[in-house]
Amino acid sequence: MSPPSTASSPSLAIDPAASPASTAAAPSSSPPSLERARHVAVPVTGDWVALVDDVVVDVLPRWSTLSRADPAERVTAEQVLAANVDVVALVCPLDRPLSANRVERQLAAVWESGAVPVVVLTKADVVASVDPSVVGAGTTDVLVTSAVTGAGIDELRALATEGRTLALLGPSGAGKSTLVNRLVGRDAQTIGAVREQDARGRHTTTARELVPLPGGGVLLDTPGLRSLGLWDAADGIAASFADIAELAAACRFRDCRHDREPGCAVTAAIADGRLDGRRLASFHKLEREAAVFELLQDEHARRQAGRRFGRVVKEHKRLHPDRWRRE
Numbered sequence: 001m002s003p004p005s006t007a008s009s010p011s012l013a014i015d016p017a018a019s020p021a022s023t024a025a026a027p028s029s030s031p032p033s034l035e036r037a038r039h040v041a042v043p044v045t046g047d048w049v050a051l052v053d054d055v056v057v058d059v060l061p062r063w064s065t066l067s068r069a070d071p072a073e074r075v076t077a078e079q080v081l082a083a084n085v086d087v088v089a090l091v092c093p094l095d096r097p098l099s100a101n102r103v104e105r106q107l108a109a110v111w112e113s114g115a116v117p118v119v120v121l122t123k124a125d126v127v128a129s130v131d132p133s134v135v136g137a138g139t140t141d142v143l144v145t146s147a148v149t150g151a152g153i154d155e156l157r158a159l160a161t162e163g164r165t166l167a168l169l170g171p172s173g174a175g176k177s178t179l180v181n182r183l184v185g186r187d188a189q190t191i192g193a194v195r196e197q198d199a200r201g202r203h204t205t206t207a208r209e210l211v212p213l214p215g216g217g218v219l220l221d222t223p224g225l226r227s228l229g230l231w232d233a234a235d236g237i238a239a240s241f242a243d244i245a246e247l248a249a250a251c252r253f254r255d256c257r258h259d260r261e262p263g264c265a266v267t268a269a270i271a272d273g274r275l276d277g278r279r280l281a282s283f284h285k286l287e288r289e290a291a292v293f294e295l296l297q298d299e300h301a302r303r304q305a306g307r308r309f310g311r312v313v314k315e316h317k318r319l320h321p322d323r324w325r326r327e
Contacts, residue, residue: 100136112236172224
């Protein structure tokens with residue numbers, strides 16, 4: 001990551017009276033000791049903030065924003081999960097069946113955020129062999145790791161070099177807290193057991209937090225996510241399915257939907273085994289979701305505009321009642 005000054009923390013407290021060398025670092029989420037000016041938006045984990053006398057007076061522009069549709073509102077509200085992240089590790093445990101559809105959904109959200117995704121398979125020590133191709137990662141890099149044997153830990157640590165932020169995203173019980181402890185070199189996070197019957201874990205991490213790494217990078221740990229509704233992720237979907245886009249360039253028709261059109265290079269790739277039909281179905285599903293999102297957002301914007309216009313008319317009637325009298 002590239003901080004906005006010489007400091008290498010993912011959240012910077014900037015005192016205008018201080019020199020760059022004496023600028024102090026502050027946690028990304030406003031701690032209880034800090035106040036926030038009324039006009040300032042609430043910062044999220046990973047934000048850089050400006051402080052004046054221990055008061056947050058500004059949130060600096062973000063270069064990446066990992067968001068989802070707010071589970072409570074679904075379409076009309078955005079929930080920002082993290083900001084200014086360079087790499088997002090999608091953590092998938094191998095002690096339970098892998099969901100390629102889930103991974104593809106997460107990849108779309110990460111590509112849309114502006115960060116770079118990597119799929120991290122954990123608990124490799126509990127399986128005899130690992131086939132990364134079944135994950136649904138497409139062209140995204142896949143790391144196979146084991147906190148027990150140490151496999152893949154150095155490769156993962158290399159993604160969070162000095163000045164960079166690595167976020168871990170995955171379900172409860174995926175081994176995120178264990179990865180944090182291995183990367184940090186100490187027991188920085190509490191580790192919980194998983195249920196044997198379904199390999200489900202409890203939320204041992206209950207809040208997003210930043211953990212400094214020995215090499216100067218920063219690790220962002222997140223609670224387990226049960227759902228990830230996409231938020232305005234059309235570009236992220238396209239990036240996640242770059243392999244389909246590459247095949248589609250050879251389709252006979254430029255607006256080919258890759259269904260029953262003649263001369264479709266994508267369906268031809270499925271027929272000869274170069275592309276998994278499940279992956280195309282997942283692509284179509286996310287595309288439909290993005291189209292519905294856009295329609296609902298447009299409808300929401302139209303209603304909001306109607307309400308604003310109604311308030312303007314009401315105020316105009318109050319100020320100029322003579323112009324609204326009927327003769």
